[in-house]
Amino acid sequence: MAKKVIVVDDDKNMVDIVELLLKKEGFEVHGMLWGEECLESVEQINPDIMLIDVMMPGMGGWELVRRLKDRGLADKIKIAMLTVVDKPDDENADLSPYVLDYIRKPFAIPDLIRRVKRLDSF
Amino acid sequence: MNNIKAVVIGASIGGMDALHRLLPKFKTDSYSVFVIQHISTGLVERFVNQLSRKCILDVEFGRDDMPVETGKIYFPPGDNHMEIKIRNDAPTISLNKDPPVNFVRPSLDVLMKSVAETFKENSVGVILTGIGKDGAEGMRSIKRSGGKTIAQDEATSVVFSMPKSAIHTRCVNRVLPLHQIYEEIMAYL
Numbered sequence: 001m002a003k004k005v006i007v008v009d010d011d012k013n014m015v016d017i018v019e020l021l022l023k024k025e026g027f028e029v030h031g032m033l034w035g036e037e038c039l040e041s042v043e044q045i046n047p048d049i050m051l052i053d054v055m056m057p058g059m060g061g062w063e064l065v066r067r068l069k070d071r072g073l074a075d076k077i078k079i080a081m082l083t084v085v086d087k088p089d090d091e092n093a094d095l096s097p098y099v100l101d102y103i104r105k106p107f108a109i110p111d112l113i114r115r116v117k118r119l120d121s122f
Numbered sequence: 123m124n125n126i127k128a129v130v131i132g133a134s135i136g137g138m139d140a141l142h143r144l145l146p147k148f149k150t151d152s153y154s155v156f157v158i159q160h161i162s163t164g165l166v167e168r169f170v171n172q173l174s175r176k177c178i179l180d181v182e183f184g185r186d187d188m189p190v191e192t193g194k195i196y197f198p199p200g201d202n203h204m205e206i207k208i209r210n211d212a213p214t215i216s217l218n219k220d221p222p223v224n225f226v227r228p229s230l231d232v233l234m235k236s237v238a239e240t241f242k243e244n245s246v247g248v249i250l251t252g253i254g255k256d257g258a259e260g261m262r263s264i265k266r267s268g269g270k271t272i273a274q275d276e277a278t279s280v281v282f283s284m285p286k287s288a289i290h291t292r293c294v295n296r297v298l299p300l301h302q303i304y305e306e307i308m309a310y311l
Contacts, residue, residue, distance in 0.1 A: 075164030090255065096134040096160040096253045102136065
């Protein structure tokens with residue numbers, strides 16, 4: 001059965017590209033543009049992996065991780081943050097057990113695929 | 123009398139990959155290795171089981187009152203602090219559910235401070251990639267007890283803030299790329 005990936009990023013082009021790339025690799029991909037939308041559907045989709053943009057309007061990426069954690073949904077999902085920010089803010093250090101990778105944009109396509117596959121392998 | 127040598131390693135974001143590269147290199151039974159990866163309780167068992175299949179040394183979850191043996195790699199079970207204490211003249215694992223330290227449980231500071239106290243100059247502390255400052259005070263304790271300390275460098279860290287916090291204590295002996303860390307640990311042991 002295909003592993004399920006949620007990609008949430010307010011940049012639609014980014015979501016489309018990642019969706020296309022990962023579908024080619026055999027993943028079932030659910031692209032979303034808003035943290036709120038993601039929070040509503042994550043329970044139903046039950047993803048194995050989530051790729052979450054840090055800087056989104058409304059609910060930002062770290063806030064989304066915090067809400068997932070508070071609802072007990074983050075415990076078994078392998079989460080990677082997607083970001084143009086070079087360094088994560090230490091104020092989110094309490095969420096470190098829930099975030100396994102930190103992928104900087106722009107990324108090289110082979111690197112993204114390698115890292116998502118690596119996440120899947122853990 | 124405790125003559126066991128100890129290596130204590132900590133990581134958070136990016137650490138799963140780093141540990142998969144580092145831990146399989148440990149191959150002799152002349153020391154014990156204690157490891158904390160900041161990871162959710164829902165994923166830790168799978169992660170440790172995977173590592174145990176890749177490693178030469180036995181990889182185990184520490185249990186309360188378990189005597190420390192050489193030639194083993196110990197992880198704390200999820201949501202527990204792990205400390206090493208002397209009981210009946212022997213290093214022994216102790217688990218507790220005290221409040222999180224640096225927002226996390228298990229905390230690397232808690233483990234490293236106990237390793238520094240128990241193994242003194244026979245200890246090596248290593249901070250790998252990660253977010254936050256967990257482990258910085260633990261590295262200070264190890265250095266002050268006569269042990270050696272190593273931090274992963276920025277170029278090979280997915281997130282550098284945890285190694286950087288340790289480096290800022292001025293208690294880090296060497297800052298190294300991931301692929302050089304094992305050899306440096308062995309040089310200290």
